[in-house]
Amino acid sequence: MADDAGELRDTGDLDSEALARRRLALSQIRQYPDPALRMRANEVEQFDESLRQLAERMTALMIDAYGVGLAATQVGVLQRLFVFQAEDDEPRVLVNPRIVQQSDEVEMEEEGCLSLQRVLVPVERSVQVTIEAQDLDGDDVRLQLDELPARVAQHELDHLDGVLIVDRTTDDARREAMATLRAQLSLA
Ligand code: ZN
Numbered sequence: 001m002a003d004d005a006g007e008l009r010d011t012g013d014l015d016s017e018a019l020a021r022r023r024l025a026l027s028q029i030r031q032y033p034d035p036a037l038r039m040r041a042n043e044v045e046q047f048d049e050s051l052r053q054l055a056e057r058m059t060a061l062m063i064d065a066y067g068v069g070l071a072a073t074q075v076g077v078l079q080r081l082f083v084f085q086a087e088d089d090e091p092r093v094l095v096n097p098r099i100v101q102q103s104d105e106v107e108m109e110e111e112g113c114l115s116l117q118r119v120l121v122p123v124e125r126s127v128q129v130t131i132e133a134q135d136l137d138g139d140d141v142r143l144q145l146d147e148l149p150a151r152v153a154q155h156e157l158d159h160l161d162g163v164l165i166v167d168r169t170t171d172d173a174r175r176e177a178m179a180t181l182r183a184q185l186s187l188a
Pocket of ligand 1: 159
């Protein structure tokens with residue numbers, strides 16, 4: 001787990017089949033500069049079968065892409081939900097999440113994003129957050145998260161507001177990240 005960064009898991013030990021599955025999953029995740037990544041998602045009001053199917057699809061994509069989190073805006077759906085996997089726990093779905101408390105203590109760490117490939121930038125996040133949300137049945141949930149899961153949740157919440165890691169990093173890191181992204185675009 002040492003090389004996990006923000007939304008990404010370390011992919012150093014993947015075999016070629018897993019890498020192929022990862023590429024396929026990434027091709028179904030919106031990539032910068034897709035405009036959906038800049039939009040604010042709407043509150044979920046209907047807790048129905050299609051919401052459940054969306055959450056299942058997002059969870060499968062997150063796992064195949066070797067991510068630890070994925071927000072609906074990253075699959076082009078403007079609804080406020082994200083999936084995440086804290087350490088080796090079961091993947092979880094949070095609907096209409098909001099931070100109700102966050103620690104003053106912050107930490108600066110390298111963060112990556114499934115929508116910004118080959119970019120790692122330092123991002124400052126609260127070490128601890130308390131989140132209130134709903135589950136897929138519309139029931140209230142309250143979670144207290146620390147360290148990496150807290151970082152992932154803050155990253156995913158940003159996605160639901162159209163905010164990306166390049167908005168939250170240093171000027172130097174942003175310049176470098178933009179150069180990396182531009183180089184990828186001109187190759188594509
Ligand atoms: Zn991301």
